[in-house]
Amino acid sequence: MKKLQLVVLAAFAIIVIGCTKDNPLTEETQETNLTSETSQELLTIPQINKIIDEQLRRTGDFSWDKTSDQVLWSATVHGSGILTIGYGEKGESFSTEKNARLTDSKNAIISEVISMEKGSRKETLFEDDDVLNVIDVQVKSLKTITELRKRNDIRYMEPNAYSFFYSEQYPQNRSSSGCGKDGQTLNNNDYRTVAPGSLVSWTYDEHNIEQAWSYSTGSGVTVGLIDTGVSQSQPLLGSNFNDGYSTGRTIQKYGTFIDSAWPWSNNYDGPHDKCGHGTSMGSTIASPRNNDNLPVGVAYNSNLIAYRATEDVLLNDYHERKGVKDALRQLADRSDVKIISMSIGYPWSINNVKDAVRYAHSRGKLIFAAGGTSLDFTNWYPVIFPASMSETVAVTGITDDGTYEQCDTCHDGSEIEFTIVMQRANDNGRTSAVLGFYNGDTDYVGGSSVATATTAGIAALVWERHPTWSRSQVLNKMRQSSEFYPNKDSTKGYGNIDALQAVQ
Template sequence: MRKLQLAVMALLALIVIGCTQDNPLTEETHETDLTSETSQELLTIPQINKIIDEQLRRTGDFSWDKTSDQVLWSATVHGSGILTIGYGKKGESFSAKKNARLTQSKNTIVSEIIKLENTSRNETLFEDDEILNVIDVQVKSLKTITELRKRDDIRYMEPNAYSFFYSEQYPQNRSSSGCGKDGKTLNSNDYRTIAPGSLVSWTYDEHNIEQAWAYSTGAGVTVGLIDTGVSQSQPLLGSNFNDGYSNGRSIQKYGTFIDSPWWWSNNYDGPHDKCGHGTSMGATIASPRNNNNLPVGVAYNCNLVSYRATEDVLLNDYHERKGVKNALRQLANRSDVKIISMSIGYPWSINNVKDAVRYAHSKGKLIFAAGGTSLDFTNWYPVIFPASMSETVAVTGITDDGTYQQCDTCHDGSEIEFTIIMERDSDNSRTGTVLGFYNGNTDYVGGSSVATATTAGIAALVWARYPNWSRSQVLNRMRQSSEFYPNKDSTKGYGNIDALQAVQ
């Protein structure tokens, strides 16, 4: 199975491999560190990673709020001194309009940092979100961390340029997780040809998607895709987006990802995919139905708004996290966008992204997120962020064996709402068929990533069929059209969606 099928969490393997040996900080040392007078020693990256791993294993989650001042400061220093601060009271993720109290709070926090760090405002504050109650500041002093933690108007502080996956043991600042641009020749048993000459993935038949097209093809609905962008070498996701039975629709491409190792860079990398993952997701949702003998998308008449917000599927870079935050905020402000699909993530919450998800949710967006995909010996890991949020709809993939066996690389858990059959039980390399990165190419795509994009496409079919419905009405119809409804399985949610039933 190609790298793309490792999708959202291929690097989760790194958590398991290497985090269990020669711990330089024992559990006893860690507990003492949290309760005794703050140590002035700068922890190393391996030491910080051991503390992260221990909390993950003990609780299934990780939060910087639950670490000592020393740990937070050390991670901030190793992350170029960047500290992301969410200000305001609990639950105040964003401000729909100017709020004098919040503005005063923000300015007071910045002034305190300037005094403690002995710097200027320009040197201290370099990112001030215009909607979210979030700022990025430069911090070097342990005392600054300690003093800020005494305030009651700070919701969180995170070292957003610190990467768990960048260390002496795993020296990669940029990963290629989930990426792959090489096409694959499709097995003839993995598709059917329909008029006027399009290929229907075998996975669609498991959910009655072709039958649903008699009622809806997604026309009039706009889906926002936050991923690695879509390929400029694939005209069917470009100049030929309207082709064959697909017509009267639009595709728009934007970029919020800055391609630079330097936090201060403004070198936006444009809208075009350089990874392959986003192209596969965009094609799954919306590739046209034409006579090119290529795979068709689930909602082949929907509009698509693609954001290159990240370099790959793992949000382990400062610019990736900021890129996703900004993409969410921009899509939230578009009245035409009803659905957002996110087949990207991280092992634990990233709070500025969480704030942006909450803002998009407040605007009525139906947000689908991948439950997580990793190596078969790490898919025990819980549902990842942002699928772990109540404001998103978590999706995972299963095989076609009829027993809801999770796919070889897929995560499941209590947060999962829906499952999609996307992998042959007899051959895990045969997953969903999809349009390739280059013109004329075909490919396979698997994991919870394609399950999420497929579900977003089904949601577009439902919303196009019932254009006056609200988000909750669309989501409830999808639940009611799933196999386990009205019950919910502890790890597979409402189960497989019947797209035909959903649009009838």
């Protein structure tokens, strides 16, 4: 079974624990370095990764703020010298109006970096977001890091071009997580055919989605999808998006991902999926209901805006993080967008993306995020970012055994709001039926990724039924229509959503 899933921790359990003979930093020496004189030695990637791994396993989270100047500087150097700085006071993620204090603070930080690094503004400043209080600068000197950390107008500093997963030891993790273009023939037991000739995935029956279509099909509701884009070789997510019962709607495609190993590149890669993951998510949300004998989406009359913001599902690259940030910014500014679906993530917070999530949330968007999908031996890890944020609605997948058994590769935890049945407990664990990457193809997709896209589709059904409702009203209706409501399970949230109940 193909696993088009959110494989955010595929190499996590084997991360470079033994590759630390070159002056490794233990937990004790790491904490000591926070208060003692900073070492001038550039740490290796295995040494940095060991520190990250230790903090994750000890606390369940990781923050660059809790590392020494030496660690932050070493990671910045290994990440092409790019340092992302969030400026302003605590909680000031964005500014929608001109603010003299924030402008002065930003300019002072840039001037200090220029002075310390002895470069020009053009050489130093890579990115200056006009809404989020975030800049990207070039830093090579340890002293620059040390001096910047003394300022009280910096919220965070992160080496956003450094990847925990992408190194000489694990080069395959850069561009393969969750990807796959090969279609699969669907088992006859995994779908039913409905008029005028569309296939309804078996997973929809677990949530009464077909019955909900008697009341709502998502018409007039626009869903934003931030993922790897959708395939230009799949016409049902392109020229034939308006077909059969799914007429009078639109699909728009954009690209914010820059396909380059160089942080300073501006080589935008366009809107088209080259991975396959985004195509599966787009199909789940909004593929048309027609007579092609192919899988239909949950909200088959909704509008779709698909962003190629990332190369794969793992946000381990500078351009992927920037691409997701920019996609969130752009969707946030669109009044027609009600819902944002994000089946992508990272084990810990990426603060410029976090700032963008908060901006989109402030604009009233209902943001669904995948709780996390990984290989079996890494399921110890809790809910990933950005599903771990209070501004997002975290979703995970379960099997159909009736006991809320966690799917083979899914993460759960206290942040989870909803569960979606997306894997058979038997029958080789087959998952949701979706459109394939190429014209006429079908495929299977699993994990918390498809659970998230399914939930976004259900939200579109609710919002069509109640077009004047706010985000909170839609979310509360979904909670009230879930199995555990008014209680909330410690790891499965409100449980399975009944889509029919949600639209009645």
